[in-house]
Amino acid sequence: MLATLLATAGPGTVTITPLNKAGLATWLEGQPPATAAWVKAVNFTAEAGTIAFLPGAFLPGEGGAVARVLAGVSALDDLWGLAGLPSGLPPGNYQLDEAVDAALDRRAATRLALGWALGSYRFGRYKASEKSFANLVWPKHADQGEVQRTATATYLLRDLVNTPANDLGPAELAEVAHAVAEEFEAGLDVIVGDDLLDRDYPAIHAVGRASPRAPRLIDLRWGNPTHPKVTIVGKGVCFDSGGLDIKPSSGMLLMKKDMGGAAHALALGRMVMMAGLPVRLRVLIPAVENVISGNAFKPMDVLKTRKGLSVEVGNTDAEGRLILCDALAEADSEKPALLIDFATLTGAARVALGPDLPALFANDDDLANDLLAAGEEQSDPLWRLPLWAPYRKGLDSKVADLNNVTSNGMAGAITAGLFLQEFVSKDTPWAHLDTFAWNSGARPGRPEGGEALGLRAAYAVIAKRFG
Template sequence: MVDTLIDGAGGIPIMAVTTESFGEWKAGYPGAVAAWLAATGFTGEAGKTALVPGPDGHLSMVVQGVAADEPLWALAGLPDSLPEGTYRLGFDSESLFGKGAGTRVALGWALGSYVFSRYKAPKRKFAQLVWPESADRATVTALADGLTLARDLINTPTEDMGPAELAQAAATLAERHGAKTRLVVGDELLTNNYPTIHAVGRASDRAPRLIDITWGKEDAPKLTLVGKGVCFDSGGLDIKPASGMKLMKKDMGGAATVLGLAHAVMASGLNVRLRVLVPAVENAISGNAFRPMDVFKTRKGLTVEIGNTDAEGRLILCDALAEATTEEPALLIDMATLTGAARVALGPELPVMFSNDDTVAAELLAAGTAEADPLWRLPLWKPYRKYLDSKIADINNASDSGFAGAITAALYLQEFVSAKVSWVHIDTFAWNQASRAGRPEGGEGLALRALYHLIQKRFS
């Protein structure tokens, strides 16, 4: 995506105006430009674009209506809508949007230049933008490449993105940054005490595995990222209906987002000892599939009764979190496409966030607002823990109550995290249901940018 941002000094100017500033701006262009804008009905409305021809009939200027509080998405719809060619900012981005706007405008342009082209060639080339002078190129590149990785992984169908392929993508990423990768595959999960990862993935002929990446100086603050890598979720024996199964190639969206975030962290050289844990499975159906009311002993030693085989994400995460918490990292973050309840509560665009650390939660919410990558916090409401009680095991993986599904899922995970560890759990949709500027329909690394800026601020 960053290849649509280029070096140079030329290009057709893009002028950004708000509805409030449009009248004054237009007064500076009396004659043909003002007449053309009036004739086409352009008023500076946010999201509207006017292509202004010159005397020779060629495009001489682009006038873009923007909202002054949204620099990231201000021009993000233009790479795919403008005629092919080279453009430049014809306005001072920081005067209009504030400090750091050049970086945000450039990142928005890069994100708007994304297309998933693995199976179908793009119909056209994207318009190119000369790098804004004030843009932090390293940050733009790290985040754009990280989000591209996340989007590509999520968009790839399970036939080409099973547990082995996800592990290969992680290993390729690790090798790129000089990180170390360890894989625990198939029955090795049992001998290495990852029993619930094995249980969920054992019915598939594509062996389950745990991906374990480490990077950075050993004496740096420890940052651990855990991502749910269910490459496809049939629901298991508690099988999903066809409508519920259709988008399940994206059930590894947590893992994809974590890997994209890991890329941004490593590419930026942040001062952390990074560990990435991704349990990668396919929740399939066969003669050896795990069953409702089975009981398994988890890595932590707690026994879990299976109330629902379609609540598999928390089962693979609990073993990974139990491993992660033993090192007592300075910050532990897990991401998962975990519950439909979170989508019912907040919709597809707003990930749910839980945390046992109020300071970290406040910082992450602030980062999400500042970076136009919002989240919303829900409580780890202890009274609801009773919904997970089991008569024969320490805990049930699913509640029969029908209430507070996102909260009970988070409470389940909390059982496997040490109270000494600052922990954030994000329940994400990882998908754009419809295209918007810079956010095409399909896989999306929701909260990736917010988390990156939280990490950058905490460990700089």
């Protein structure tokens, strides 16, 4: 049970009345003149994100304490409509206005509860806070399972991305995967260090071998083997210095979040298992640090890959696609019914789409359209970019099957997708999400720091296709 969502109201529970601008006028028509005068005096117009406290003296049978909170929302089914209230209201217990609560359908009630839950997140591993969140009684028609599933997965994802690299390396990421696997009785295989070479994951090994924290491939399996195979791959670069093509300090500052793809993969896998979807789930996470030492891989090295393709290293800072290619080749070998990868892969995607819109690439139009539609439905938008075949020639190499970057630097997100596509069969429905996994500034329900971007959309597609 989420701590800030309560089963029942108790003594002193304060009512929240969510209102949009049109609804405020209608609501005031049924209120005593003193109430209307107070609302006017405090200049409450139901602008989204604003609140007004209504003293109990205006309500029959109430004392002078706050008895009602008016909350401005853009719409009653706005996911983020109440998300600022857990931290914005005084600590205590609150419930939705009875008439509003009764009128909400399942979708609206679930979205308001989820927004409240996501607004109750705090990353407190290193800094304690004395401020408590406000509690909300569950809306009557909310799907509690959906809220629990989504919120706990999002908390996990945010915690992982927010944790600095000194406390979250490849081994620690594998420990989190182990805890998730134990919770849902899933199988877990972790291939570490030189064993990657013995088991034919040479690109993952090459990228991670310079770190004293050994690279590894995390492989989680769950579900009935007779069910459709759904495989999720996540980029797990726990810190990215850029390697020998070292990043400037400004570019390195947020690189603790370069395992954001892995965080999405684990969170999505957790949602699938928690829902008990009838799929054969596999989660593959290549986990490495891309750092510098005497045995670091070098520009113009030629690497072997699991698929057998050779790759010339045009830039050691394009390491994410190198570890993903081995994991994707392994995932594709089982011919899953659906293959999705998440990666904080390119700055080019952020230049094109900004921090809020993950770039979506897919080799299957139906899958792409389903993901886009789910993004709209879940307030988790994606934007499709093309796997533009004419740009593939930019990845040609004179000495290997392909280069990991182009020489002209153009269309970087697209050419990264084209590189990954080389390791996935044409008949495997595959989507690649190039996500930022970070909020640069705080908004209601979305604090600054690690963020789930594309998670809810991806889960909705899996649930719809296989649930």
